[in-house]
Amino acid sequence: MTDKSDITLTINGKAHAIRVEARRTLADAIREECGQTGTHIGCEHGVCGACTVLVNGEPVRSCLMFAQQADGKQIRTVEGLARGDEMHVMQRAFMENHGLQCGFCTPGFLMLAVGVLERELDISDHDLVDVLSSNLCRCTGYQNIIKAVRAAAIEMRQS
Amino acid sequence: MTVHAKTEHTKGSGTTWVGRSIRRLEDPALVSGRGRFTADLPAAHWVRFVRSHVAAGTIDSIDAPDGIGMVTASDLKGLKPIKPMLSKFNYVPIGQPILADSVVRFTGECIAAVYAPSKDQAEDFADEVNVAITETMPLTDARVALADDAPRVHAGTQHNVIVEGHIATPKFEDAWVSADRIVRVEARSRRQNATPMEARAGHAVYDPLTERVTLTCTTQMPHLTRTAVCDILGIPESELRVIAPDVGGGFGQKMSLAPEYVLLVWLARHLRSSVAWTEDRRENLIASFHSRDQYVELEGAFDGNGKLLALRGDIVANIGAYSCFPTTCGVEPLMALAELPGPYDVRAYDCRSRGVMTNTCPMAPYRGVSRPVITFVLERLMDKAAGAFGIEPTELRRRNLIDTFPYTSATGLVFDDGTYRETMEMAIKAIGLGAFRKRQEAARLQGRYLGIGFATFSERTGYGSPAFAARGMEITPGFETVILTVDPSGFVEARIGSSPHGQGLRTSLAQIIADEIGVDPQFIKVVHGDTDRSPYGWGTFASRSLVLSGGASLMAAQKIRAKLLKMASHLLEASPEDIKLEAGAAHVIGTDRSVTIASMARAAYHQTHIFKGEIEPGLSENATYDPSGTFSNACHVAVVDVDIETGNVTLEKFLVAEDAGLIINPMIADGQVHGGVAQGIGNALLEEIIYDETGNIMTSTLADFLPPTAREIPEIELHHIETLTGNTITKAKGLGEGGAIGAPAAVISAINDALKPFDVSIDEMPATPQRIRAALRNSGKLP
Ligand code: FES
Ligand code: FES
Numbered sequence: 001m002t003d004k005s006d007i008t009l010t011i012n013g014k015a016h017a018i019r020v021e022a023r024r025t026l027a028d029a030i031r032e033e034c035g036q037t038g039t040h041i042g043c044e045h046g047v048c049g050a051c052t053v054l055v056n057g058e059p060v061r062s063c064l065m066f067a068q069q070a071d072g073k074q075i076r077t078v079e080g081l082a083r084g085d086e087m088h089v090m091q092r093a094f095m096e097n098h099g100l101q102c103g104f105c106t107p108g109f110l111m112l113a114v115g116v117l118e119r120e121l122d123i124s125d126h127d128l129v130d131v132l133s134s135n136l137c138r139c140t141g142y143q144n145i146i147k148a149v150r151a152a153a154i155e156m157r158q159s
Numbered sequence: 160m161t162v163h164a165k166t167e168h169t170k171g172s173g174t175t176w177v178g179r180s181i182r183r184l185e186d187p188a189l190v191s192g193r194g195r196f197t198a199d200l201p202a203a204h205w206v207r208f209v210r211s212h213v214a215a216g217t218i219d220s221i222d223a224p225d226g227i228g229m230v231t232a233s234d235l236k237g238l239k240p241i242k243p244m245l246s247k248f249n250y251v252p253i254g255q256p257i258l259a260d261s262v263v264r265f266t267g268e269c270i271a272a273v274y275a276p277s278k279d280q281a282e283d284f285a286d287e288v289n290v291a292i293t294e295t296m297p298l299t300d301a302r303v304a305l306a307d308d309a310p311r312v313h314a315g316t317q318h319n320v321i322v323e324g325h326i327a328t329p330k331f332e333d334a335w336v337s338a339d340r341i342v343r344v345e346a347r348s349r350r351q352n353a354t355p356m357e358a359r360a361g362h363a364v365y366d367p368l369t370e371r372v373t374l375t376c377t378t379q380m381p382h383l384t385r386t387a388v389c390d391i392l393g394i395p396e397s398e399l400r401v402i403a404p405d406v407g408g409g410f411g412q413k414m415s416l417a418p419e420y421v422l423l424v425w426l427a428r429h430l431r432s433s434v435a436w437t438e439d440r441r442e443n444l445i446a447s448f449h450s451r452d453q454y455v456e457l458e459g460a461f462d463g464n465g466k467l468l469a470l471r472g473d474i475v476a477n478i479g480a481y482s483c484f485p486t487t488c489g490v491e492p493l494m495a496l497a498e499l500p501g502p503y504d505v506r507a508y509d510c511r512s513r514g515v516m517t518n519t520c521p522m523a524p525y526r527g528v529s530r531p532v533i534t535f536v537l538e539r540l541m542d543k544a545a546g547a548f549g550i551e552p553t554e555l556r557r558r559n560l561i562d563t564f565p566y567t568s569a570t571g572l573v574f575d576d577g578t579y580r581e582t583m584e585m586a587i588k589a590i591g592l593g594a595f596r597k598r599q600e601a602a603r604l605q606g607r608y609l610g611i612g613f614a615t616f617s618e619r620t621g622y623g624s625p626a627f628a629a630r631g632m633e634i635t636p637g638f639e640t641v642i643l644t645v646d647p648s649g650f651v652e653a654r655i656g657s658s659p660h661g662q663g664l665r666t667s668l669a670q671i672i673a674d675e676i677g678v679d680p681q682f683i684k685v686v687h688g689d690t691d692r693s694p695y696g697w698g699t700f701a702s703r704s705l706v707l708s709g710g711a712s713l714m715a716a717q718k719i720r721a722k723l724l725k726m727a728s729h730l731l732e733a734s735p736e737d738i739k740l741e742a743g744a745a746h747v748i749g750t751d752r753s754v755t756i757a758s759m760a761r762a763a764y765h766q767t768h769i770f771k772g773e774i775e776p777g778l779s780e781n782a783t784y785d786p787s788g789t790f791s792n793a794c795h796v797a798v799v800d801v802d803i804e805t806g807n808v809t810l811e812k813f814l815v816a817e818d819a820g821l822i823i824n825p826m827i828a829d830g831q832v833h834g835g836v837a838q839g840i841g842n843a844l845l846e847e848i849i850y851d852e853t854g855n856i857m858t859s860t861l862a863d864f865l866p867p868t869a870r871e872i873p874e875i876e877l878h879h880i881e882t883l884t885g886n887t888i889t890k891a892k893g894l895g896e897g898g899a900i901g902a903p904a905a906v907i908s909a910i911n912d913a914l915k916p917f918d919v920s921i922d923e924m925p926a927t928p929q930r931i932r933a934a935l936r937n938s939g940k941l942p
Binding site: 141144 | 182278356663829830834837
């Protein structure tokens, strides 16, 4: 298991040349090799969604993907959402609507919601809840997360 | 949706920070990925625990290939076990070794720890460790463990009972025999896991310069973690610093001491280096603390009008293989015993409660502690009684709810002002009970089964050390201290003993302080969760932080305020009564004369001579608050649609009418209720830790143990009444747990209401589709 390969993970536009074993998950590589700890790990078996990042624009569970599979692809994580000091619409919406409490699930939800709305801005409210039901939050009871994402969707549609 | 029935804030101007839904100061870092969680820290060594794969047995051998860094019990000689004490109720003190020493008592118990430079390698090493265990017959069910011929989990207990209590009021029998009708319920709450999204994690680093260790870990009680670890290791507390950084939810599971943390500190000292452990989800589900596993038999004696005369109960709590520190395993059974009568007026009470050891994961507090179970059981009794009397369940409750205050319960609890009836009436009206009954009837004719369930409850909150001392705990939690400092730069810092994990406490406390000293909350920094920086305190649990830390914050802020007014009076040559503190400055009312707090702060440290010795130098005050406690209350209503073909339950609506005293930040308060209700709904319908007969856990992933998702949680409608209690100085009562207490009872009551035509009673939670279908099949009344 100790054979390592050289790969490049491009995270939020910045290339990280790293050397990983085949079994290294993308989640671990992002956090440990690339030092981007905003992406969280809640289960490592693909259920909680805390590790959600965007790979070539698609929300994926980075605990279910090997780092090598993301070689050369464009990865976006929570650290890349804001433009300098200016928060992303989704980040603002979460703060304004109290869409987070402990904040552990939050990066995963933000990336999931941004990924979905960037692909399908006209998604219905009903389908949005279906999509959001793929990630777990233990603190908020979801209500304010849904509210936040809907508010951000409205704002994204307007701009 | 939120409706505030009454919001009177006392400072008059209507511009106070308290009472406003200001955005959380915690959020910018958390939404940017700049939160700092324990697992984010790098370490030289990664630790992996080798855990027992069997529930009961004796260890024959532990073998590891050469070159693997491994620690076993034989390396830890001289270390004390975790032995929480309770000086009451026939408590049998039992010690839990940090690593199992010859005997294993539950699946998942730590047997050895291995360490390696990377996480992956540590996992490989752990796989290579061979543990040979001779298995013995495990006990997983508390009622089986009570049998005369059951084996003992620990020597020295009678029938595996480790803690026992009995409360009986005088003349109980007289009340009992005078009753017209006896109603009985036998209920069971299955075992559950709090499942914070961040599992537990610890990181210990040895500093060769100071010879101290810093333990960063996911704890709700950093100070007590330090005390416990140092006691076990036999080192002075000054040699250990404990930091609780951002903590990803706790819900009680992170309150009890994890033996793993002791091992990490020991290892950091031993290796003179840094070590880290991140629990995986499987470990969390099988070996972190469990909860809720109780059987309750309850009988109520009612007079002809449905008034409850006497209550008789027997509570059996499966507390697992060890007693948790610091609350002890008495926390569930003894709290159930004292609080079972809930919000109902009943003068005669006779109840026994036992905590029973089994070969299962130790039990510990989980949001609501005991009350989700006793509320569920008591509300089942009320619903059954209503059925027996042929009246609306709410009418039966109306006849029994407490309505004069202060009220002393049959178990000796003193309830301060509450709104048990008012919240229920509010809920009945808001949900439209009359219209619902019509809709329900019409739906039944079409083969749809709708149901409504009400749960009323009291939530004991914000109690200090006297309440814990009354339980006989050797370690008696209680007070909270706040050190409030305006530094020479004019910056305000509040160092608190409490340690939040998602409750927005930093924001709420800043609001309280801001009102007193006239600065914007965003300029107040609240420092917590670091034993080097924060005063000794107890942490966040039992819906107490806002009440206790809030009270201490207010007291400290009042002292700072008084001093600022005195200083301003000197500098502005006006009397303190003519000065107001606002927007970061002291102003002489009705003039344009003012002086900033920042310049007064500088003077307090650097120009003390100008106060001519009349004002003490410096600008820092501390206060400690240790109140007797108060009671929040609420009425929860669930409306469900039960599919009788699949047993699936859909929640149509959930409504909460609650009274938690003065609400400091309505947005945060509502969020606490939402989260609690969602957990309660999960507890009611989905979440269950299942052991097979060999003591192995069948629910060790999130595909088997099922927290609810956004799809299962309906919109929660909230209504508030604010009874400004005199029992706390902020007039806030605390509400962190309430959502989780009422929801299971309301949901299961609604399911039973829906299934009335089938004459079944679901008295077990979670009420899974399988259980509902089984009951329906057995009814013989399925169409
Ligand atoms: S950590 Fe990837 S889905 Fe849970
Ligand atoms: S905010 Fe805590 S898990 Fe979602």
